[in-house]
Amino acid sequence: MKAEARITVNEGKYLKLIYRKQHEEFSRVRTTVVAKSVRVRPATVTEMLQNLAEKGLLRYTRYRGVRLTEKGFAEAQKLLRKHRILETLFVRFLNYDVQKACDEASKLDHYASEDLVNTICRAYGHPETCPCNKTIFSHEGCEEKPLGKARWKII
Amino acid sequence: MKAEARITVNEGKYLKLIYRKQHEEFSRVRTTVVAKSVRVRPATVTEMLQNLAEKGLLRYTRYRGVRLTEKGFAEAQKLLRKHRILETLFVRFLNYDVQKACDEASKLDHYASEDLVNTICRAYGHPETCPCNKTIFSHEGCEEKPLGKARWKII
DNA sequence: AAATTTTTTAGGTAAGACCTAACTTTTCCT
DNA sequence: AGGAAAAGTTAGGTCTTACCTAAAAAATTT
Numbered sequence: 001m002k003a004e005a006r007i008t009v010n011e012g013k014y015l016k017l018i019y020r021k022q023h024e025e026f027s028r029v030r031t032t033v034v035a036k037s038v039r040v041r042p043a044t045v046t047e048m049l050q051n052l053a054e055k056g057l058l059r060y061t062r063y064r065g066v067r068l069t070e071k072g073f074a075e076a077q078k079l080l081r082k083h084r085i086l087e088t089l090f091v092r093f094l095n096y097d098v099q100k101a102c103d104e105a106s107k108l109d110h111y112a113s114e115d116l117v118n119t120i121c122r123a124y125g126h127p128e129t130c131p132c133n134k135t136i137f138s139h140e141g142c143e144e145k146p147l148g149k150a151r152w153k154i155i
Numbered sequence: 156m157k158a159e160a161r162i163t164v165n166e167g168k169y170l171k172l173i174y175r176k177q178h179e180e181f182s183r184v185r186t187t188v189v190a191k192s193v194r195v196r197p198a199t200v201t202e203m204l205q206n207l208a209e210k211g212l213l214r215y216t217r218y219r220g221v222r223l224t225e226k227g228f229a230e231a232q233k234l235l236r237k238h239r240i241l242e243t244l245f246v247r248f249l250n251y252d253v254q255k256a257c258d259e260a261s262k263l264d265h266y267a268s269e270d271l272v273n274t275i276c277r278a279y280g281h282p283e284t285c286p287c288n289k290t291i292f293s294h295e296g297c298e299e300k301p302l303g304k305a306r307w308k309i310i
Numbered sequence: 311a312a313a314t315t316t317t318t319t320a321g322g323t324a325a326g327a328c329c330t331a332a333c334t335t336t337t338c339c340t
Numbered sequence: 341a342g343g344a345a346a347a348g349t350t351a352g353g354t355c356t357t358a359c360c361t362a363a364a365a366a367a368t369t370t
Contacts, residue, residue, distance in 0.1 A: 010327070031348055044328055046349055051326095063335050063348060093248070094274045104271050111262045119249045163357070186317055199359060201318055206357095218317060218366055 007055075009110045012079050013038065014048055015057060018068060019076035024134070029066050077137045082117045083109040084130035089120050091131040098131050118142040162210075164265045167234050168193065169203055170212060173223060174231035179289070184221050232292045237272045238264040239285035244275050246286040253286050273297040 007015070017037060021029050031049070035042045053060035057072030068076060083105045090101035121127070121142050129135055162170075172192065176184050186204070190197040208215035212227030223231060238260045245256035276282070276297050284290055 008326070032346090040327085041329065042348065043330080043350080047327085050349095090271070094271075094278060096274070100270075104268060107266045107268065108263055111266055113259060113262065115255075116245070116249075116259050119251070123249060165358070187315090195358085196360065197317065198319080198361080202358085205318095 007057075007075060011048070011052060011055075011057070012075075012110050014052060015068075015072060015076040016079050016083070018058070018066065019073070019080060022068065023073075078114070078139075079109055080134075081137045081139060082112050082114075084134060084136045085117045085121050085124075085127075086112060087130045087132070088124055088127055088136070092124060101131060114139070114141075162212075162230060166203070166207060166210075166212070167230075167265050169207060170223075170227060170231040171234050171238070173213070173221065174228070174235060177223065178228075233269070233294075234264055235289075236292045236294060237267050237269070239289060239291045240272045240276050240279075240282075241267060242285045242287070243279055243282055243291070247279065256286060269294070 014034070017034060018029050021027050021033075031042050031045045035045045038045065049058070049060050049066055052058050052072065053066075056069055057075060058066050058068045060066050083102075086105035086108055087098070087101040090096040090104055091098065096104070118139065118141065121136075121139075126138070126142070127136055169189070172189060173184050176182050176188075186197050186200045190200045193200065204213070204215050204221055207213050207227065208221075211224060212230060213221050213223045215221050238257075241260035241263055242253070242256040245251040245259055246253065251259070273294065273296065276291075276294075281293070281297070282291055
């Protein structure tokens with residue numbers, strides 16, 4: 001468990017995937033399946049799982065599977081929250097369709113600051129689900145607070 | 156000149172910097188100055204300039220300086236356009252102050268698709284300058300087109 | 311023209327993401 | 341149960357990006 005250190009985009013990609021599979025689809029996270037979905041060889045997935053384990057983001061038992069730790073769970077939720085709030089923005093503000101919104105959000109979520117995401121979240125009154133109906137986790141420090149003027153203004 | 160190939164975030168950072176210095180501040184692009192502003196050793200800057208030259212984004216004469224090619228010029232404008240439109244969104248929609256908007260835009264501009272940026276551009280009626288008054292270059296394919304419903308709706 | 315400053319070259323390092331081939335476990339069938 | 345097939349892992353690479361230091365070479369200053 002290599003202590004803190006920032007998470008890379010790629011690590012984030014795996015965390016989101018694992019979270020969805022495990023906590024939203026209640027299915028087992030299989031190396032081969034992940035490999036297919038990330039378009040990478042199984043060996044690469046194994047490597048990444050070990051790496052995530054070293055960083056304390058999940059527990060990994062070889063041949064048996066994987067389970068997010070508190071920290072990994074939190075990190076995944078943080079990312080998915082960003083992702084889903086961005087989706088919300090793109091659909092509501094720009095009229096993007098769900099698929100496009102999701103694609104775009106995938107490109108940006110990792111890089112968007114929490115502050116940005118929280119501000120958007122507030123602007124939309126703390127939505128509970130994203131445009132595709134997945135839940136948007138709530139987050140401390142994202143309540144109250146003044147809103148952007150856009151709220152009262154016809155753009 | 157190594158043909159196409161995608162530009163990395165970092166390459167983009169240099170292009171934006173060079174563009175601003177050369178075409179907006181009309182000052183010479185000096186290795187040492189760039190090094191300071193990017194917080195890197197001069198040798199690293201030289202290396203990057205050579206690299207950008209190989210990719211055909213600028214012409215580089217050692218000890219003498221650098222000049223963007225058509226391609227590099229276009230690339231820089233593309234990025235700055237993204238940057239400035241994102242700033243516009245953050246200031247107008249979220250009420251961000253200019254500095255914060257700029258910081259956030261810096262993190263995202265490289266990753267935002269042109270489509271996204273154009274859609275935002277349209278939503279704000281093709282603004283000509285960003286919140287800090289720098290010009291937002293216009294872009295083919297970013298005119299007309301239907302707008303997001305946000306335009307007619309009080310959010 | 312010397313001294314100083316700036317820039318470049320040469321020769322590294324390190325992290326991230328990948329891969330193939332061979333090996334080990336687990337799972338599935340008969 | 342027991343062996344074949346499938347799934348997962350290890351070992352030992354490669355490649356790209358982005359850095360760095362020290363020494364050498366040009367350009368500037370004085």
